[in-house]
Amino acid sequence: MNEVREKQSNYRPLSSKKALQKTMGRYYALTNYHRYWGxxxxxxxxxxxxxxxVELLRAFNIHSAYPEQYAAIYSARNATVALCEVSEAAGYSQDLCSYARSNIGGVLRPDLAPLGGMPKPNLLVACNNICGTVLKWYEVLARHFKVPLLVLDTPFLPHEFTAQAKAYVLEQLISMANDLEKITGCPFDEKKLAAEMKRSREITSLWIETRQYCQNSPSPLNAPDLFINMAPIVVLRGSKAGIEYYRKLRDEVKQRAALAQGAIEDERIRLVWDNIAIWPQLFSFYKMFSEKGACFITDTYSGGWAVEHAPGTPMESLAATYTEIFLNRSPKYRANQLIKLIEDYKANGFVMHSNRSCKPYSLVQEVIRKEVMRETGVPGLMIEADMADPRAYAEEPVRNRVQAFLETFL
Amino acid sequence: MSDNNGQINSSNALELLLEEASLKGTYRMKRYPGKKFFGYFCSYFPEELIIAAGFEPLRLLPDSENSTPAELPGYCCSLAKGTLDMEIRKQYYDLIGIGFTHTCDTMQCLSGVWSACGQTKTVDIVPPVMLNAPGAFSYYLAETKNLMMTLSSLTQTAIKESSILEAIKLCAHTRSLVTEIDNLRSILPSPLVFSILRAGQLMPRVEYVKALEECLPDLKEMSSKNLHQVKILVSSAVLESDSLFAMIEELGGRVVADDTCTGYRHYSGNTVWGSVNPLTDIVQRYSEMPPCPCKNRSLNERIHHLTTLAKHRNAQGAIIIIRKFCEPHAWDAVSLAESLREKGIRTLTLELEGASVGGQERTRLQAFLEGLLESPDL
Incomplete structure (x- = not known):
């Protein structure tokens, strides 16, 4: 079925897809059967x-599961609306993050959730470097499951990463390690953390290298490839399985680039994507572009995991790496990041997904769009949708806007 | 505003407070020509430092609930959209600067959007979210020191320790007077109290204190106690008008406990002074004040605080306001409503586009309050 859809979408399927399915299939099986082996x-x-x-958790042998990842799967499998309705009936506003709403829906009604929902956690770990929502969401989960909630508070950086912010995050990480010692009964081993960090760095380097091949024309990957293939770097950072997978992917993409094989046939327009994927429309949305010869050669979302680790001791590196992520930075920083992507990847334009579910990503996009257009001279399109909830996606207005935008390149 | 001797009497004082509350800072240059105002958005922005720098703190409130500046998407709260629209319309041209505190995601984003498209200088402070986290106090102190230096740079004059201490004492006195009024809620009309509290965030501080001192004795004498009124707790984000409070009162309710950003929560908590470094006292106050939903002192502290407050004030019902697209309050609404109901306090969750209530809200409020009025348990 997928192959049929891919052919219709003017796609060149990746042969490493099977390895991806195997790697992720094993991870989900392990996670969903955790109660038997944990x-x-x-x-x-x-x-x-x-x-x-997550490298710190891995150093304590903790198995991590990602509600955001599951929520993307719920969405791709068309379960989000039913799950959101469960949480909305429980009182959660429809204006709240759709990942959070569908996750809570899955907690309250696992029978409605793909994969049978998520297995019950022993603890919760939240870092507010991506948004303030995660704190409120995990507070709800902590009250529901009555398990410990550990929070890493990474101050927003209007400018640079200040000395006081570094000291604050570092102190919390040390305290988090103490809490994890108590929860797991394992002593903290800095060497083990260093080994996890090393593997994590290797995965990151492979992901960076893979993405850089998309600077070639035609680009060997398109946005849906990037979104699908980011799964292991989210959930398997620091793992050998993740490294093995990204080596395979890197080799294939490198070969495609050498052979000048594009992800789509007849690439004519090179675009940059900004914001989380529109999961429920993953193929149909991007098909509107690929059938006109427009390829998304890079993006800011899956690129969030393509950032070199900061230097220092393992704890210092963790503190800086996790605080300095782009969503925790000013619009000016993000505009510069987008400008650099457009220049490095020789893009002809960019598309911003104004994502109702993600305010930190979306509320600043219009001022970024104007600045990037002013600085680069390339056009930028804004379309409004939601990363998971299809009720917020109006197909016809989106199609009209996309068509009008693509016509500017004729 | 004053009688022939330059003194304000009680009636004039109350009139002044109500006038300032309704003007929401407009005409400030005409009314207080010698004053320099500094705008801010959130109660976590330390007003002591604004005052110590020689400025008057002015809480920025929108003049419309229907503004749609192109720089923000439609799914953003009307507080952010309305105030940004006012900036674009040059309504804040006279302000020395505008202070942003990192509380919710929207405020964080608004700061960046504002500095990209506005004219007024923006000043940021990023307090810790986890107020009891290891290292939070030292971090908060360093952020506060940076803020002090930034405010000093606006006047090219260092802020003196003695000025900070004076400002702390002025704020402590203000909070103590407001607390006296808060304690009179059961005998005072709800919109009146809410207006008086809002005025304190919109007018020069010394004038506010004078007016409060003048009218407080008469307010204590004022008796509108109605035994048949239902005692209500209200929890909400910013409310820039008295519309909700007036409707509650009209429908037979009386707000006896106020957990709103522009209401008593702004003034609540202890003010301390006497430390070697007065900034330490400021940080202690803001770290320990009853938290808003954007802050965490422990998992259930806010909910425990509000259920205790409701019990302490003998509240029979609670109204939780979710301002459209205000995520932190929307998140807490569910757990808070459950906890209040467990304590036997009937709770209504009401979503508002802005601060005003209309026909639809009247129907729901009426049904809720009638149910309480007719309840045999109450």
Whole structure:
């Protein structure tokens, strides 16, 4: 079915797709059967935010599961509306993050959730470097499951990463390690953390290298490839399985670039994507572009995991790496980041997804759009949708805007 | 505003407070020509430092609920959209600067948008979100010191420690007077109290204190106690008008406990002074004041504080306001409503586009309050 859709979408499928399915399939199987092996191997299960310092958890043998990742799967499998309705009936406003609403819906009604929902956590770990929502969401989960909630508070950076912010985040990480010692009964081992960080850096380097091949024309990858292939770097950072997968992907993309094989046939327009994917429309939305020869050669979202680790001791590196992420920075910083992508990837334009569910990503986009257009001279399109909730997606107005935008390149 | 001797009497004082509350800072240059105002958005912006720098703190409130500046998407709260629109319309041209505190995601974003498209200088402070986290106090202190230096740079004059101490004492006195009024809620009309409290965030501080001192004895004498009124707790983000409070009162309710950003929460908590470094006292106050939903002192502290407050004030019902697109309050609304109901306090959650209530809200409020008025348990 997927292959049929891919052919219709003017796509060149990746042969590493099978390896991806195998890698992620194993991860989901392990996660969903955690209750059978977690206690035996003394590996607690943590629900963590996508921007949490997972290397520290891995150093304590904690198995991590990602509600945001599951929420994307719920959406791709058309379960989001039913799950959101459950949480809305429980009182959560429809204006709240659709990842959070569908996750809470899955907690309250696992029978409606793909994969049977998420297995119950032993602890919760949130880092507010991506938004303030995660704190409120995880507070709800902590009250529901009555398990410990560990929060890493990474101050927003209007300008630079200040000395006081560094000291604050570092002190919290040390305290978090103490809490994890108590929760797991394992002593903190800095060497083990260093080893996890090393593997994490390797995965990051592979992901960076893979993405850089998209600077070639035609680009060997398009946005849906980037979104689908980012899954392991989110959930398997620091793992050998993740490294093995990204080596395969890197080799294939490198070969495509050498052979000048584009992700789409007849690439004519090179675009940059800004914001989280529109998961429920992953193929149909991007098909509107690919059928006109427009390829998304890079993006800011999956690029969030393509950032070199900061230097220093393992704890210092964690503190800086997780505080300095782009969503925790000013619009000026983000505009410069987008300008650099447009220049490095020789893009002809950019598309911004004004995502109702993600305010930190979206509220500043219009001022960024204006600045990037002014600085680069390339056009930028804004379309309003939602990363997971299809009720916020109006197909016809979006199609009209996309068509009008693409016509400017004729 | 004053009688022939330059003194304001009680009636004039009350009139002044109500006038300032309704003007929401407009005509400030005409009314107080010698004053320099500094705008701010959130109660976590330390007003002591604004005053110590020689400025008057002015809470920025929108003049319309329907503004749609192109720089913000439609799914953004009307507080952010309305105030940004006022900046674009040059309504804040006279302000020395505008202070942003990192509380919710919207405020964080608004600061960046404002500095990109506005004319007024923006000043940021990023307090810790986890107020009891290890290292939070030292971090908060360093941020406060940076803020002090930034405010000093606006006047090219260093802020003296003695000025900070004076400002702390002035704020402590203000909070103590406001607390006296808060304690009179059961005998005072709800919109009157809410207006008086809002005025304190919109007019020069010394004038506010004078007016409060003048009218407080008469307010204590004022008796509109109605035993048949239902005692209500209200929790909300910013409310820039008395519309909700007036409707509650009209429909037989009386707000006896106020947890709104522009109401008593702004003044609540202890003010301390006497430390070697007065900034330490400021940080202590803001770290320990009853938290808003954007801050966390422990998992259930806010909910425990509000359920205790409701019990202490004998509230029979609670109204939780979710201002459209205000995520932190929307998140807390569910757990808060559950906890209040568990304590036997009936709770209504009401979503508002802005601060005003209309026919639809009247119907819901009426049904809720009638149910309480007719309840045999109450």
């Amino acid at each position: 206690k035996i191997f003394r590996r607690p299960l943590a629900w963590v935010t996508s921007g949490a310092p």
